[in-house]
Structure formats: C-alpha cells, structure tokens
Amino acid sequence: MMFRWLRAASPPLFWTLWFQMALLAISLLGLMADSRQVMGINAWIKPLKFCLSVMIYLLTVAWLLKDLKLGWPGAVIGWGIAAAMVVENGLIVVQAYRGVTSHFNTSNALDGAIFGVMGVFIAFNTLLMAWLLVLAWLPHADLSPGYLAGVRWGLLLFFAGSLQAGLMLRIMAHTVGMRDGGPGLPLLNWSTKAGDLRIGHFIALHALQVLPLAGWLLDRAGVAAAPVAVLVLAAGMAAAFVVVTLQALAGKPLFF
Numbered sequence: 001m002m003f004r005w006l007r008a009a010s011p012p013l014f015w016t017l018w019f020q021m022a023l024l025a026i027s028l029l030g031l032m033a034d035s036r037q038v039m040g041i042n043a044w045i046k047p048l049k050f051c052l053s054v055m056i057y058l059l060t061v062a063w064l065l066k067d068l069k070l071g072w073p074g075a076v077i078g079w080g081i082a083a084a085m086v087v088e089n090g091l092i093v094v095q096a097y098r099g100v101t102s103h104f105n106t107s108n109a110l111d112g113a114i115f116g117v118m119g120v121f122i123a124f125n126t127l128l129m130a131w132l133l134v135l136a137w138l139p140h141a142d143l144s145p146g147y148l149a150g151v152r153w154g155l156l157l158f159f160a161g162s163l164q165a166g167l168m169l170r171i172m173a174h175t176v177g178m179r180d181g182g183p184g185l186p187l188l189n190w191s192t193k194a195g196d197l198r199i200g201h202f203i204a205l206h207a208l209q210v211l212p213l214a215g216w217l218l219d220r221a222g223v224a225a226a227p228v229a230v231l232v233l234a235a236g237m238a239a240a241f242v243v244v245t246l247q248a249l250a251g252k253p254l255f256f
Contacts, residue, residue, distance in 0.1 A: 003017065003059075005066065006059065006062045008066075009062045009063070009065050009066035009078075010061075010062045010065050010066075010074070010075070010078035010082075011078075012078050012079045012081075012082035012083075013058050013061060013062045013065075013078050013081065013082050014062070015082070016058055016081075016082040016085055016086055017055060017058050017059070019086055020051050020054050020055045020058065020085070020089060021051075021055070023047065023051050023089055023090070023093050024048065024051040024052065024055070026047075026093060027044045027047040027048040027051055027093065027096070028044075028048065030043070030044035030047075030096060030097070031044040031045070031048060036099045038096070038099060038100065038101050038181075039101055039180055039181030040181045040182070040183075040184075041181075041184075041189060043096045043099055044096050045187075045189070046092060046096060046101075046102065047089065047092045047093045047096045049187075050088075050089050050092050051089055054085050054088070054089055056209065057085070057205075057208075058081070058082075058085065060208055060209055060212075061077075061078070061081055061132075062078070064132070064136070064151060064155075064212070065077065065078055067143060067147075067151075068132075068135065068136060068140060068143075068151070069142075070132075070135055073131065073135060074135075076128075077128050077131060077132055080124060080125070080128045081125055081128055081129075083121070083124075084121040084122065084124050084125035084128070085125070087117065087118070087121045088118055088121055088122060088125075091114050091117065091118050092118075094114070095111075095114065101180075102114070102115070102118065103115065103118070103168075103174075104168070104169075104172040104173055104174075104180070106172075119169070122162075122165070125162075126159070126162040126163070129155065129158060129159055129162065130159055132155060133152075133155040133156060133158075133159055136148075136151050136152050136155050137152055144215075144216070144219040144226075145215075145219065145226055145227045146214075146215035146216065146218040146219040146223065146226025146227055146229070146230055147212060147215040147216040147219055148215070148227075149211075149215050149226070149227035149230040149231065150211035150212035150213065150214055150215025150216065150230045150234075151211075151212045151215070153207070153211050153230060153231065153234035154207045154208040154209070154210070154211035154212050154234075155208065156234075157204045157207035157208070157211070157234065157237060157238060157241065158204060158205055158207060158208040160204050160238070160241065161200070161201050161202075161203070161204025161205040161207075161241070162204075162205070164197065164200055164201055164204060164241075164245060165201060167197055167245075167249070168197050168198075168201075174196060174197050174198045175191050175194050175195065175196055175197075176194060176195035176196070176197065176248055176249055176250075176251045177193075177194035177195050177251030177252075178191065178193055178194035182194065184196075185254075188202075190253075190254060191253055192253050192254075192255065193253055194251055194252075194253060195247060195248035195249060195250060195251045195252050195253065196248050196253065196254070197245065197248045197249075199244045199245075199248060199254055200240075200241045200242075200244045200245035200248065203237060203240050203241045203244065204237075204238075204241045207234065207237050210233075210237065211230055211233060211234055211237070214229075214230055214233055215227070215230045218230065
C-alpha cells in the first residue's frame with residue numbers, strides 16, 4: 001500500500017494526504033479548463049502550489065511523529081494538523097472556484113468569513129507545531145545526534161516562519177511597496193518590483209525538510225561533529241530568513 005509507514009505513523013495525516021491529492025487533481029483540471037485570472041495569474045495556480053506544499057508538509061510531520069515516538073501527544077498533533085490542512089486548502093480551492101483571492105480578502109462578508117476561518121485554523125496549526133517543537137527538545141536518545149539536531153532547529157525555524165506570517169496579516173498583504181499581484185518570478189510569483197514577505201516565509205518553513213535531511217546525511221557519513229554542522233547550516237538559513245525579510249520590509253525585491 002502507498003505510504004504504509006505514513007498510515008502507521010498517523011492515520012489522519014495519511015487520509016489528509018489523499019485529500020490533498022484530490023484537491024491537486026481538481027486544481028490541475030481547473031488550470032487546464034479555466035482561464036480566469038486572480039491577481040495576474042491563473043486562479044488555479046495558488047491552490048496547485050498550496051496542495052504541493054501541504055503534501056510535503058504532511059509527509060514531513062508524519063515522519064517526525066514516527067521517529068519521535070510521542071504517544072498520545074503525537075496522535076493529537078496529527079489529528080489537529082490534518083484538520084487544519086483540510087480546512088485551509090479546501091477553502092483555497094473554493095475561492096479559486098469562485099474566482100477570488102483567498103488570503104487577505106475581506107471585500108465582503110463571505111470572503112471575510114472564509115479568510116477568518118482560515119486564519120483560525122492556521123493559528124491552531126502554529127500552536128500544534130509549537131507543542132511539537134517543545135516535545136522535540138526533550139531527550140530522544142534513540143535518534144542519531146545530527147538528525148535530532150536537524151529536527152530541533154528545523155522546527156524552530158519553521159515556527160519562526162509561522163510567526164513571520166503575522167507581518168503579512170498586519171499589513172493584509174505579502175507585497176511591500178506595491179499592491180499584491182504585480183510582476184513576479186515564474187511559478188513562485190515572488191515580486192520582482194517590490195518587497196515580498198513570502199520569500200523569508202518560504203526559507204523558514206522549508207528548513208523543516210532541509211535541516212533534518214542534512215543531519216541524517218551527516219550521521220550516515222559518520223561525521224562526528226554533525227550537530228555542530230547542522231547548527232551552522234541552521235544559522236545560515238536563519239540569517240537568510242532575517243535578511244530577506246528585512247529586505248522585503250524595505251520594499252526591495254529579491255533581485256535588485
């Protein structure tokens with residue numbers, strides 16, 4: 001069976017992954033059949049990207065729950081994250097179908113309510129990841145040191161990236177210096193004319209994959225100082241996160 005380990009690690013995350021695959025298929029069909037644009041790009045690009053990102057996220061969290069062996073707290077975290085991702089991406093697809101933007105959209109009562117519900121569930125997801133972060137810093141003697149360091153620092157950076165989303169919520173946009181929806185990089189659509197807070201958000205969130213993988217590879221290679229090497233890599237990613245976030249707040253694009 002596909003991802004048998006995932007079903008054993010967290011049944012709710014397993015079924016949520018399949019739900020995301022269904023949303024991905026809907027988004028692909030929408031992309032091919034629907035030419036409407038939202039903020040300068042096809043309406044279905046955003047749900048397509050979010051489905052892919054959430055699928056990676058679900059697999060990562062399930063893998064961490066499997067390795068950390070957290071018992072009932074792990075089960076609660078799995079169920080909570082599954083619920084949050086079902087609601088978040090489900091509503092993004094609904095908004096794409098309606099031909100309107102999903103985030104920062106308070107143009108009418110319905111759109112405002114949808115954005116509000118999304119915000120509640122993303123905040124819930126952030127709290128669950130904070131709990132997982134605390135649990136990861138407890139002793140886990142059965143895990144190799146480099147990998148464990150990667151898990152811990154990866155979760156910390158992920159949490160920082162989640163908090164950084166508060167900056168976007170405060171200004172009700174992800175672009176600084178222009179309105180959302182201007183010229184952007186292919187696929188990622190990061191602004192090429194103004195600051196874009198999504199860049200730092202991306203770096204911090206994906207530390208959750210980069211750092212544990214780096215630690216695991218260093219352990220496999222027999223590097224005695226693997227935890228130190230992971231810390232150096234984490235510091236580099238944290239510095240990049242801070243620099244591009246400050247650059248975005250100054251209204252400057254990534255390449256200028």
